[in-house]
Amino acid sequence: MKTRISLYWKTAVDLYKFARWIFKTLFKTIFLIIGSIFSKSNPDEKEKIRFNGKVVTDENFIVLNNSFAKDLTTAYYKSRSFSYADVPTFEALDDHYAKDENKAYYCDEYRDGKNYYLTKHQRILEVKNADSSSFLSLTNGYAKDNNNAWFEGRPFAVKDVSSLVSINYHFVKDNVFAYLNLQPVSRSDGKTFEIINDNFAKDRSNIYYYGYTGEGQHNICILPCDRQSFQILDYRYSRDNINVFFLGFRLKDAHPETFQILDDDYSKDKNNVYFRERKITGADIETFEVFKENEMYGHDVNYARDKHSVFMDDKKMTDADTSSFRVLGENYSSDNQHVFYKTFLVKNADPSTYKIYPHDMGDADSEDESYQYHEGTRLARK
Numbered sequence: 001m002k003t004r005i006s007l008y009w010k011t012a013v014d015l016y017k018f019a020r021w022i023f024k025t026l027f028k029t030i031f032l033i034i035g036s037i038f039s040k041s042n043p044d045e046k047e048k049i050r051f052n053g054k055v056v057t058d059e060n061f062i063v064l065n066n067s068f069a070k071d072l073t074t075a076y077y078k079s080r081s082f083s084y085a086d087v088p089t090f091e092a093l094d095d096h097y098a099k100d101e102n103k104a105y106y107c108d109e110y111r112d113g114k115n116y117y118l119t120k121h122q123r124i125l126e127v128k129n130a131d132s133s134s135f136l137s138l139t140n141g142y143a144k145d146n147n148n149a150w151f152e153g154r155p156f157a158v159k160d161v162s163s164l165v166s167i168n169y170h171f172v173k174d175n176v177f178a179y180l181n182l183q184p185v186s187r188s189d190g191k192t193f194e195i196i197n198d199n200f201a202k203d204r205s206n207i208y209y210y211g212y213t214g215e216g217q218h219n220i221c222i223l224p225c226d227r228q229s230f231q232i233l234d235y236r237y238s239r240d241n242i243n244v245f246f247l248g249f250r251l252k253d254a255h256p257e258t259f260q261i262l263d264d265d266y267s268k269d270k271n272n273v274y275f276r277e278r279k280i281t282g283a284d285i286e287t288f289e290v291f292k293e294n295e296m297y298g299h300d301v302n303y304a305r306d307k308h309s310v311f312m313d314d315k316k317m318t319d320a321d322t323s324s325f326r327v328l329g330e331n332y333s334s335d336n337q338h339v340f341y342k343t344f345l346v347k348n349a350d351p352s353t354y355k356i357y358p359h360d361m362g363d364a365d366s367e368d369e370s371y372q373y374h375e376g377t378r379l380a381r382k
Helices: 002-041 292-296
Strands: 068-070 075-077 080-082 097-099 104-110 121-126 136-139 142-144 149-151 154-156 171-173 178-180 200-202 207-214 217-222 237-239 244-246 266-268 273-275 303-305 310-312 315-317 332-334 339-341 355-359 362-367 371-374 377-381
Touching: 080 121
Parallel strands: none
Antiparallel strands: 068 075, 075 080, 097 104, 104 121, 136 142, 142 149, 149 154, 171 178, 200 207, 207 217, 237 244, 266 273, 303 310, 310 315, 332 339, 355 362, 362 371, 371 377
C-alpha cells in the first residue's frame, strides 16, 4: 500500500513539474512577443539614421549616400556645407560627385602636412564648364557630360566623349582609344580594349604589358607576341611559341618551351640563365641556384651562384668563394676570406667578426672587431 501511494505521489510531483515548465515557457514566449511588438511600435527603438558619424534628428534632413545629404536649406558633403547649391535639385551621383540644376561638384578629403595623421579636411570643388543636365559619374573618379570629360574634377581630353566609360582608377576608354592615367594608349582600339589582369591588357590587335613606375605613373607597351600562343606566366613573365617576355622586354634567345621562372627575378631555359631581361654570361644552367636569404633582406640586390661563381644580380663576383659564400644583409655578403659590399671588396675587413646594422632604407652601416664601415667604406677605428 505504501509503495502504491509513493508511486502516486511521485507521479503527481512529476506532473506538477511538467505543468510548471509549460507555464514558464509560455510566459517567456508571450513576454518576448509583446516586447518585440512594443519595440517596433516605440519610435525610440527604431534603427537610428546617421550621417558623418552623427545621429540625424531633423525630420527634414535627407541622407543621399555616405558622403552627401541635404535639408530644407543646405546641401552637405560630410561636415562641409554647400553655400551656393540649389538644394531642391541637389543630388548625389556617387561618393565624390554631385550636381544640382545649375552646377556639378567634385568633393574629396585630404590631409595637410602639419597634422597629416590627425585631421581630415573636406573640400568642395565646382566642376568648371560642366553641363549639369547631361553630367554623370563614370565611377573611379571619372565623369562626363555631352561635351567634356573629367577626372577628380579636372578636365582631360578624349576623342569621343559620348562613348567614354570607366574601366578602373587608371584606365578609361572610348570608341577610339584606351587611356591610361588620362593619356591615350598609342595604337589602342578603344572598342575592344579590355584589362586581362593587374599587368596585362588586350584589344583586337595587340596585347599590352603595363606596370607602375612610381609617383602615380605607369608605363604601357605593346608586346610583339603571337596572340594565339600567348600565355601569361605571372605578373612579370609571359611567352608565346617564339619569345619570352619579362615585363615589356623580350628575353633575347630565350627558349619558351624549356623556360623556368626562379626566385627573385632569375629565370633559365635549356640554353641560358637570366636576371630580369638580361642574360647572365657564363652561368652554369644545371647548378645555378638562388640564395634563399634574398627574401630576408629585400630586393635592392639579389644573390645567386653556380658551381663556378657567385652572382649579384647579373654580375659575377670574381673574388667570391662559392662554397663558403653567405648573405649578411641587403648589400653585404662574405666568404671565409672576404667581405663584400655589393660586388666590391671591403678592404681588410674581418669576415669572422663582421656585423651589419640594418636600417629602414637598407643595410648601410656595419663593423668588425676593429673598424666601423658605411656602404663598404671604412670610417674609423672602434
